Every structure is written in C-alpha cells, then in structure tokens.
Amino acid sequence: MTELIPAPRSLVAGSGEVRLTAHSRLHAAAGTEGVGRWLRTVLWQATGLPLHEGRELDDTEGDGIGLVIDPGLAPEEYRLVSDRSGVLVEGGSAAGVFWGAQTLRQLLGPDAYRRAPLGRDRTWAVPHVRIEDAPRFRWRGLLLDVARHFMPKEGVLRQIDLMAAHKLNVLHLHLTDDQGWRIEIRRYPRLTEVGAWRARTKIGHRASPLWEDKPHGGYYTQDDIREIVAYAAERHIGVVPEIDVPGHSQAAIAAYPELGNTDVVDTASLTVWDTWGINPNVLAPTDETLRFYEGVLEEVLELFPADTGASSPAVPSTPFSGFVHLGGDECPKDQWRASATAQRRIGELGLKDEDALQAWFIGHFADWLAARGRRLIGWDEILEGGLAPGAAVSSWRGYAGGIAAARAGHDVVMCPEQQVYLDHRQDAGPDEPVPIGYVRTLEDVYRFEPVPPELTAEEAGRVLGTQANVWTEVMEDQGRVDYQVFPRLAAFAEVAWSPLPAPAERDVADFERRMTAHYRRLDALGVAYRPPTGPLPWQKRPGLLGRPIEGAPPNL
Numbered sequence: 001m002t003e004l005i006p007a008p009r010s011l012v013a014g015s016g017e018v019r020l021t022a023h024s025r026l027h028a029a030a031g032t033e034g035v036g037r038w039l040r041t042v043l044w045q046a047t048g049l050p051l052h053e054g055r056e057l058d059d060t061e062g063d064g065i066g067l068v069i070d071p072g073l074a075p076e077e078y079r080l081v082s083d084r085s086g087v088l089v090e091g092g093s094a095a096g097v098f099w100g101a102q103t104l105r106q107l108l109g110p111d112a113y114r115r116a117p118l119g120r121d122r123t124w125a126v127p128h129v130r131i132e133d134a135p136r137f138r139w140r141g142l143l144l145d146v147a148r149h150f151m152p153k154e155g156v157l158r159q160i161d162l163m164a165a166h167k168l169n170v171l172h173l174h175l176t177d178d179q180g181w182r183i184e185i186r187r188y189p190r191l192t193e194v195g196a197w198r199a200r201t202k203i204g205h206r207a208s209p210l211w212e213d214k215p216h217g218g219y220y221t222q223d224d225i226r227e228i229v230a231y232a233a234e235r236h237i238g239v240v241p242e243i244d245v246p247g248h249s250q251a252a253i254a255a256y257p258e259l260g261n262t263d264v265v266d267t268a269s270l271t272v273w274d275t276w277g278i279n280p281n282v283l284a285p286t287d288e289t290l291r292f293y294e295g296v297l298e299e300v301l302e303l304f305p306a307d308t309g310a311s312s313p314a315v316p317s318t319p320f321s322g323f324v325h326l327g328g329d330e331c332p333k334d335q336w337r338a339s340a341t342a343q344r345r346i347g348e349l350g351l352k353d354e355d356a357l358q359a360w361f362i363g364h365f366a367d368w369l370a371a372r373g374r375r376l377i378g379w380d381e382i383l384e385g386g387l388a389p390g391a392a393v394s395s396w397r398g399y400a401g402g403i404a405a406a407r408a409g410h411d412v413v414m415c416p417e418q419q420v421y422l423d424h425r426q427d428a429g430p431d432e433p434v435p436i437g438y439v440r441t442l443e444d445v446y447r448f449e450p451v452p453p454e455l456t457a458e459e460a461g462r463v464l465g466t467q468a469n470v471w472t473e474v475m476e477d478q479g480r481v482d483y484q485v486f487p488r489l490a491a492f493a494e495v496a497w498s499p500l501p502a503p504a505e506r507d508v509a510d511f512e513r514r515m516t517a518h519y520r521r522l523d524a525l526g527v528a529y530r531p532p533t534g535p536l537p538w539q540k541r542p543g544l545l546g547r548p549i550e551g552a553p554p555n556l
C-alpha cells in the first residue's frame with residue numbers, strides 16, 4: 001500500500017502495521033480540527049469505524065491517529081509516522097496535515113476510497129512507515145471549462161475531491177465563454193436567463209455535420225458558488241474564477257447586445273454560440289462595457305473572497321484566492337478594425353493599434369483589481385502590448401509566453417497546450433473518442449517539465465507552478481471528462497508535487513508500477529478513466545469527427 005501517487009520526497013518502510021479498530025481514536029490537535037472532521041468522515045464512510053475523538057494519541061494501545069501542527073515545517077509540508085505508538089501526521093499548517101491525511105488514506109488501500117463498507121470481515125491497517133513530504137510547486141492547478149459544457153454543481157464538488165486526492169490545490173473555473181455564461185450575476189439577470197443556455201450543440205469538431213438538437217445549459221447560483229468555494233477551502237483548494245474578456249464573449253453579447261460592436265454587426269441577432277472555434281464577436285471597447293464588467297466583477301469579488309492572510313492555521317487556507325482570471329485569449333481584432341467607435345477610442349487614447357487597445361482594456365481591469373487588493377491573471381496574450389506590474393500569466397501557447405513573462409518580472413503558471421491540455425487525445429490509435437490535437441500519452445504527461453531550462457534560477461522562481469487544462473468542447477458529460485482527465489491527472493499531479501529528475505531521467509516504470517495500485521483507487525472512487533489497454537466499448541465514439549492533426553493548431 002506504499003505505492004503512493006504523487007510520490008513523496010522520502011519514504012522509509014518498517015515491518016509492522018497499525019491496525020485500526022472500533023476502539024481506535026482520532027485526535028485532531030488545535031488547528032487541525034477541520035482536517036480531523038474530513039478524515040473521520042471519509043474513513044467512517046469507508047470502514048464503518050467510528051474513530052472517536054481521543055484526547056491524545058493512545059500510546060498504550062498504539063492504534064490511534066494523531067493530527068498535529070508542527071510550526072517547524074513549511075505550510076504544506078508534512079511528516080507521517082506510523083509505528084508502535086500509532087499514526088502521527090504532523091504538518092506546517094492545516095494544509096500540510098491535510099495532504100498527510102490524503103497520504104494516510106492511500107496507505108489504507110483502495111477500499112478506503114469507497115463511501116460505505118463492503119460488509120466483509122476485514123482489517124484496516126496502516127503499514128509502519130516514515131514519510132517526509134512537501135510539494136515542489138505552490139500552484140498545482142486544474143482548469144475546468146464549465147462554459148462549453150456545463151458541469152452540474154455536484155460534478156464540480158466531485159472534481160474537488162478528486163483534486164484533493166491528488167494533492168492539487170487550485171481549481172481554475174472557466175465560467176464564461178461564447179457558448180455559455182455559468183455564474184449568476186444579480187444585477188444582470190439576462191447573463192443567465194439568456195446566456196446560460198443554447199438551443200443546440202455541434203457534436204465533435206466544428207467541421208462535423210452533426211448536431212445535438214436539444215437545449216444545453218445550466219449555471220451556478222451565487223449560493224452554489226459560495227458552496228463550491230467553501231467546499232474547496234475545506235480541502236485546502238483555492239478557486240480562481242475566470243471571466244473571459246474581451247474575446248470569448250458571445251454569450252454575454254447575446255444577453256446584452258450593447259456589449260458588442262453594434263456599429264459593425266447586428267448584435268441583437270446574436271444567440272449563444274452553438275459551435276466551436278475562435279469567435280469574431282468580441283466586446284466593444286467602450287466605457288459602457290468597462291462599467292458593465294466592473295459590475296460583474298464586484299459580485300465576483302464578493303463570491304470569491306481573498307484570504308486576509310491574518311488567519312490562524314486552523315482556518316482553511318485558500319491558495320491564490322486573491323487572483324481573478326480575465327482571460328484575454330484569442331480575441332480577433334477584425335471588428336475593432338471595422339468599428340468607428342473602436343477606432344475613435346484608439347485615437348483618443350493615442351494607441352498604436354488594436355493590440356494596444358486590448359492591452360488598454362486588460363490594463364484597466366488590472367488596475368481596477370489592484371485597487372481592490374486583488375491580482376489579475378490572464379492568458380499569455382495579455383503580454384502583447386505591455387502588462388501591468390503585478391499581473392500574472394497563464395502560459396498556454398507553449399512555454400514562450402511564460403518565459404517572456406518571467407523575464408519581465410511577472411508570476412507565471414505553466415500550462416502549455418502542447419503538454420497539458422487534457423482535451424487532446426491520449427493515444428494515436430483509431431479508437432480514441434473524438435480525437436483532437438496532439439497525442440499526449442500518460443508517459444508524455446509524466447515527462448512534462450513545467451520550468452523551461454532557459455530560465456535563470458531567479459526567473460524560475462517566478463513560476464508559481466503548473467496547471468492542467470480541461471476544455472470541454474468534446475466532453476459533454478462526466479464520463480467524457482473522466483476519460484480525458486484520468487489517468488493523466490495522476491501523472492500531472494506527480495509532476496506538480498514531487499521532486500522529479502529531468503524528463504529523460506524520470507522512472508516511468510516505477511510510476512506505472514504505482515499506477516497499478518492507483519487504478520484500484522480510481523475504481524473505488526468511480527472514475528471512468530481510460531484503461532491502459534484503450535477505451536472500453538462504451539467509451540468509443542465511432543463516426544464522430546475530431547481533428548487529429550499532429551502539429552496543427554488544436555483550436556476547435
């Protein structure tokens with residue numbers, strides 16, 4: 001059971017085991033109460049053992065679990081010792097203890113991931129072991145695109161649990177796009193009344209002739225968002241919302257046509273987009289648009305509160321909670337070139353061109369967020385035309401944007417599409433469902449290196465971490481998301497957490513050996529991953545057009 005994923009920094013196995021019984025106690029010391037509640041709940045569900053509160057580690061019986069803060073450890077660092085006195089998990093903060101508790105669950109075997117005991121007479125044991133562990137990166141992220149296909153709230157909570165099981169700590173929620181607006185904004189009800197659904201949906205690549213001729217939609221109420229944020233915080237996961245501007249905005253324009261370039265297109269006739277690709281209908285760069293999105297962001301900031309930084313170790317940390325993602329990617333400039341209004345604005349501001357106009361638009365919100373103690377993060381296009389100090393960059397078009405950003409003193413999250421876009425197919429074979437983009441196997445992801453070698457040590461310090469992105473154009477339900485995300489997210493988690501050697505030296509055989517145990521965990525969790533032998537019959541999508549062109553721009 002010591003086949004851990006992600007691999008810890010150090011693990012020394014002993015020869016005995018700690019048996020958990022109906023008498024075993026769980027002691028959550030000051031500051032770890034939340035972790036204690038989580039651990040007791042999941043282990044009680046899986047084992048039926050009550051794990052009553054103990055006042056301290058029961059050193060006479062040696063069958064208890066202790067959770068303790070050790071201020072000598074870094075916040076996310078933990079030490080797990082299982083020996084004759086029981087199991088002790090110490091962490092630098094509640095987050096470190098929580099990651100140690102995740103390791104403890106792995107040590108108990110795959111059935112520790114079930115939600116009810118199987119009813120067989122069985123023993124629950126933690127092997128004697130000493131583990132010392134800490135993450136390589138502070139930002140270990142997953143982007144979920146809930147705009148292209150809506151993921152109901154329950155599915156998001158489930159993804160948060162799956163992230164926690166893999167020691168990932170940032171959920172980047174892509175909440176708005178051409179194909180849907182997914183967050184209730186009280187002062188602009190049409191964003192969800194109109195923008196949260198479409199009448200039909202293209203099935204497969206945009207060149208596919210097939211349509212799903214039924215409405216698709218959904219959105220999170222403000223209370224749903226509060227619940228998601230709180231649920232994630234209890235698991236030491238921060239949620240970074242993305243409101244994508246000034247491109248990827250047709251759903252918002254369909255709801256409020258005045259947001260679009262009304263002197264170029266009849267925006268009143270636009271509907272929420274029902275197909276895929278890069279959309280020409282972008283926001284108009286007017287004062288009215290700026291005011292509208294300030295109104296949106298005022299509600300977003302309320303729903304995604306920033307960590308005050310003054311909290312005690314007992315308060316769940318919400319990593320990177322001050323960040324707000326404003327997109328900035330793939331904004332075609334044709335309408336701005338044709339729009340007298342946009343051209344007048346370029347003239348008034350004395351700007352060079354339309355790219356500078358976009359930089360001005362993003363810069364406005366970088367300042368607006370900074371004035372409220374927040375930080376803007378955006379896709380690497382926001383570097384074009386100059387970027388406000390303090391803003392951070394998600395490097396998606398390869399490493400280049402991230403390298404330029406780090407050199408210019410910006411923080412960077414590395415998520416290059418060539419490596420960690422999990423919508424891309426994971427095998428070259430003909431059976432992959434709706435195959436698009438690059439072939440990126442489990443091994444490819446395992447060999448992904450977030451820090452490019454051309455950065456100096458100081459520049460590399462700008463790399464906050466890394467993120468895998470799950471764009472859902474061809475993932476219409478949970479099973480499709482599971483298939484694309486797993487098992488590759490396990491490899492990604494190890495890249496983000498573990499101190500791996502250079503890509504060519506990584507021990508893929510050892511990772512695959514540990515994956516054998518990990519597949520049993522995913523089975524118990526009910527994850528519909530891609531089996532190593534290829535898709536199961538019901539995971540195939542015969543006849544659906546993808547875009548399996550190696551080397552081609554993968555945009556749908």
Ligand code: ACM
Nearest residue numbers: 329330379396417
């Ligand atoms: C992106 O994939 N357009 C960020």
